[in-house]
Amino acid sequence: MNIRRSFTFTVLGLLAMAVLLPNLSAAPVKIRIAHMWQEGASAEADAALAVLKKLQAAHPEFEFVSEVVVGDEMRNKIRVDVAANNAPDLWQFWAGGVLTDYANAGVLLDISKYLAKSKVVKKADIADSSWATCTFNATIRAVPRNLALGVFLANKTLFKKYNLKYPKTWAEFLAVGKTFRANGVIPTNIGSKGGNPSHFWYGDLVCQYTSGLAGTANLSTKLDFTAPGFVKAAKYCQQMAEAGMFPDDPMANGDWAPSIALYAQGNVAMCYTFPWMYGVFTPEMIENSEVIQLPKLPDAERDPATFIQGTVNDAYCINAKSFDDAKKQAGIVLAMDALTYDISLSLAQMGNMVSVNNAVMAKVDLAKIPNKMMVKATQYNLKNKISGSPMIWQQLPDNKLQFDYQSAVDELWSKSINSTEFIAKVQASLNEFKKK
Amino acid sequence: MPGSSFFLLEPTTMNILRKFRWAFFVFVAPSFLIYTYLVIFPIVSSMAYSLTKWNAISPAVFVGLNNYEALFKSKDFAIVMTNTWIGLGLALVIQVGFGLLISFLLYQTKAGYRAFRAMAFLPVVLAPAAVALMFVLIFNSDIGPVNKILESIGLSGLKRNWLSDKDIVFYTVLSPMIYQFIGLYVIVLLAGMQSIPPEILESSAIDGAGSFRTFTMIIVPMIWDIIFICVTLITAGSFKAFEHSYLMTWGGPGVRSAFLGVYMYLRTFIDANFGLGCAIGMVILFISLAVTMIFRAVVRRLDYQS
Numbered sequence: 001m002n003i004r005r006s007f008t009f010t011v012l013g014l015l016a017m018a019v020l021l022p023n024l025s026a027a028p029v030k031i032r033i034a035h036m037w038q039e040g041a042s043a044e045a046d047a048a049l050a051v052l053k054k055l056q057a058a059h060p061e062f063e064f065v066s067e068v069v070v071g072d073e074m075r076n077k078i079r080v081d082v083a084a085n086n087a088p089d090l091w092q093f094w095a096g097g098v099l100t101d102y103a104n105a106g107v108l109l110d111i112s113k114y115l116a117k118s119k120v121v122k123k124a125d126i127a128d129s130s131w132a133t134c135t136f137n138a139t140i141r142a143v144p145r146n147l148a149l150g151v152f153l154a155n156k157t158l159f160k161k162y163n164l165k166y167p168k169t170w171a172e173f174l175a176v177g178k179t180f181r182a183n184g185v186i187p188t189n190i191g192s193k194g195g196n197p198s199h200f201w202y203g204d205l206v207c208q209y210t211s212g213l214a215g216t217a218n219l220s221t222k223l224d225f226t227a228p229g230f231v232k233a234a235k236y237c238q239q240m241a242e243a244g245m246f247p248d249d250p251m252a253n254g255d256w257a258p259s260i261a262l263y264a265q266g267n268v269a270m271c272y273t274f275p276w277m278y279g280v281f282t283p284e285m286i287e288n289s290e291v292i293q294l295p296k297l298p299d300a301e302r303d304p305a306t307f308i309q310g311t312v313n314d315a316y317c318i319n320a321k322s323f324d325d326a327k328k329q330a331g332i333v334l335a336m337d338a339l340t341y342d343i344s345l346s347l348a349q350m351g352n353m354v355s356v357n358n359a360v361m362a363k364v365d366l367a368k369i370p371n372k373m374m375v376k377a378t379q380y381n382l383k384n385k386i387s388g389s390p391m392i393w394q395q396l397p398d399n400k401l402q403f404d405y406q407s408a409v410d411e412l413w414s415k416s417i418n419s420t421e422f423i424a425k426v427q428a429s430l431n432e433f434k435k436k
Numbered sequence: 437m438p439g440s441s442f443f444l445l446e447p448t449t450m451n452i453l454r455k456f457r458w459a460f461f462v463f464v465a466p467s468f469l470i471y472t473y474l475v476i477f478p479i480v481s482s483m484a485y486s487l488t489k490w491n492a493i494s495p496a497v498f499v500g501l502n503n504y505e506a507l508f509k510s511k512d513f514a515i516v517m518t519n520t521w522i523g524l525g526l527a528l529v530i531q532v533g534f535g536l537l538i539s540f541l542l543y544q545t546k547a548g549y550r551a552f553r554a555m556a557f558l559p560v561v562l563a564p565a566a567v568a569l570m571f572v573l574i575f576n577s578d579i580g581p582v583n584k585i586l587e588s589i590g591l592s593g594l595k596r597n598w599l600s601d602k603d604i605v606f607y608t609v610l611s612p613m614i615y616q617f618i619g620l621y622v623i624v625l626l627a628g629m630q631s632i633p634p635e636i637l638e639s640s641a642i643d644g645a646g647s648f649r650t651f652t653m654i655i656v657p658m659i660w661d662i663i664f665i666c667v668t669l670i671t672a673g674s675f676k677a678f679e680h681s682y683l684m685t686w687g688g689p690g691v692r693s694a695f696l697g698v699y700m701y702l703r704t705f706i707d708a709n710f711g712l713g714c715a716i717g718m719v720i721l722f723i724s725l726a727v728t729m730i731f732r733a734v735v736r737r738l739d740y741q742s
Contacts, residue, residue, distance in 0.1 A: 075705070075706075076705045079491075079492050079493065079705065079708060080492065082492065082493050083492035083493065083710075101491050101493045101494070101708060102493060104494065105493040105494045107493060186578060192689075193685070193686060193688070194686050194688075247577075247578045248577040248578050248597050248600075249575075249576055249577035249578055249597045249598065249599050249600045250600050251599040251600040251605070251685050251688060251689060252572055252575065252576040252577065252578070252580070252598070252599040252600065253576065253578055253579075262578065262579070265579070267578075267579075399706060399707050399708040400706075400707035400708070400709065403702065403706045403707055407686075407688060407689075407690055407691075408690075410686075410688045410689040410690065411602075411688070411689040411690045413600075413689075414597070414600035414601070414602065414688075414689040415600075415602075416602040416689045416690060416692065417690075
């Protein structure tokens with residue numbers, strides 16, 4: 001009898017423990033963060049991950065899980081995750097038209113809800129123009145992350161060797177290109193694979209015309225690619241391709257890393273790139289590079305000495321469903337604060353990014369930035385009061401339009417189509433979008 | 437029904453099977469369920485999605501055959517289909533041709549046989565991504581060795597922009613694809629040759645058949661089934677070819693170097709048009725099946741004639 005009673009109490013005790021234990025030592029709430037920082041891949045990645053580790057140590061009640069996907073593959077990951085109803089709670093993405101589908105489908109949180117809870121991010125600290133890149137139907141759907149201003153560099157040694165002056169006009173630009181070509185030097189590093197970095201260059205030429213600037217700014221609403229600025233800039237790009245101003249094989253030398261690799265080898269006279277590539281510049285490359293202006297087109301209405309392609313590039317998104325989960329909300333706010341403020345500050349202090357958050361940038365001392373390429377470019381931009389011009393790709397309101405545009409730029413660069421066909425191709429894609 | 441062991445079972449076994457018919461379902465059900473879930477269901481599901489407009493985020497909207505209509509009217513799709521057929525033709529000729537040749541040479545090799553066999557198979561085990569990137573560097577017109585070699589041997593006229601010239605970029609992308617997998621067919625065909633009874637070859641040698649005659653009149657006819665397997669694998673591989681083209685050129689410029697697999701990926705994930713992507717998937721499925729069936733019929737006929 002006693003044995004039976006003991007057995008009964010033991011079983012009941014075990015059952016009670018099984019029920020109570022999980023509640024006594026509650027498992028941390030999981031917060032999934034999809035980002036692009038692969039451990040050990042770069043100093044930037046390690047610095048960002050160090051902030052996340054610190055956050056984890058300070059908040060054991062949450063488990064901050066990193067889901068790392070580098071580059072364009074993030075687009076696939078998020079789309080497939082959303083389709084499978086398995087989207088992360090927060091993710092790093094791009095600003096602009098690439099967010100449209102998610103905003104329209106209600107996947108993204110109305111950011112005003114996050115701002116109301118955030119302890120560090122204030123709406124006023126970020127310019128309205130930056131918020132505009134993440135605003136859909138008058139609602140902010142993502143927090144803009146960084147400003148990316150392009151830079152155009154000249155290889156000092158090569159210019160000195162051939163006794164050439166840095167070009168300011170189109171004629172001078174083509175003339176130095178001719179001299180370099182005659183001596184086996186590739187005039188610029190501007191290849192084109194997936195439209196990089198070529199579509200930025202094209203956009204820069206477009207913005208030398210008032211019609212181009214307005215056309216780019218209104219592209220998402222007017223869907224018109226036939227403004228004179230677009231047409232003229234395409235003609236000049238065709239002229240550049242025919243004059244051998246680009247690498248011979250723009251596909252092989254396109255995209256970010258290959259285009260910089262070509263410049264790093266010292267056989268390219270001028271380099272057009274963006275801050276996310278500054279990390280690969282060696283001290284020798286920086287020392288040997290002079291920041292110069294883009295050449296002014298013969299009939300340009302705007303002076304490229306005062307602007308360059310640059311706008312908000314990345315943004316952070318919050319899964320609306322996750323934010324509505326009371327258990328997760330506090331963790332999401334903590335993680336988002338870390339992403340938008342702490343990581344941004346850390347990376348800005350290293351010189352790996354320019355944050356859109358003025359409160360972050362106020363804490364950055366330019367003189368102490370270790371990334372000297374960022375220092376060099378920023379000093380040039382401040383001295384010459386360089387402003388950012390809008391980006392065509394970002395203004396295109398649909399993934400297909402963006403890809404068709406990138407693909408057409410590749411064809412223009414590789415001389416598969418001429419400038420007229422290029423304009424017609426992009427406009428046809430816009431017309432198709434209009435019909436839908 | 438010759439060849440079907442089921443009908444050769446003893447009457448008592450047949451009786452047992454008839455009595456416990458349900459046992460058949462018990463044994464088959466797990467495999468059937470897994471196969472249905474992993475193969476049949478995705479096919480049916482893709483077929484259904486191919487009739488919709490769907491961006492994977494908003495609900496799918498039924499559009500009937502619009503995706504197929506758009507596909508067959510698309511100039512890009514025509515270029516991609518042409519690329520795929522040319523790719524298939526060249527892959528069949530080169531991979532089977534060289535595969536047969538190299539495997540026959542290996543078959544006759546005594547010294548260093550293992551080393552040569554390993555060398556032939558080595559490219560197959562390399563990651564396609566690594567091979568693709570290696571070929572991007574090799575064919576890079578600005579810094580790669582191909583143009584430099586052509587120049588150094590006085591053939592500057594043959595220099596090309598291998599990855600940007602719309603007329604040749606497709607062949608440039610095709611070359612590592614074909615090269616990388618020849619080794620696989622060498623090994624498959626070699627195994628086929630090694631399964632031929634040696635007495636047959638000995639008799640032919642006694643009858644005075646040389647290497648060429650032995651190869652064409654004995655070995656090739658005797659490994660028809662193996663060649664057919666290679667043809668099937670190459671066909672399926674050609675229709676879903678992806679890595680080399682995507683990594684080397686993104687299928688570009690435009691879609692000049694894209695195959696159906698790349699085109700499907702671009703439309704599905706980059707354009708976020710999952711309905712159209714599924715329609716392309718269906719086209720790949722049906723063409724692959726049709727081509728395989730045609731080849732099978734041809735092989736059967738040849739087999740019958742021989």
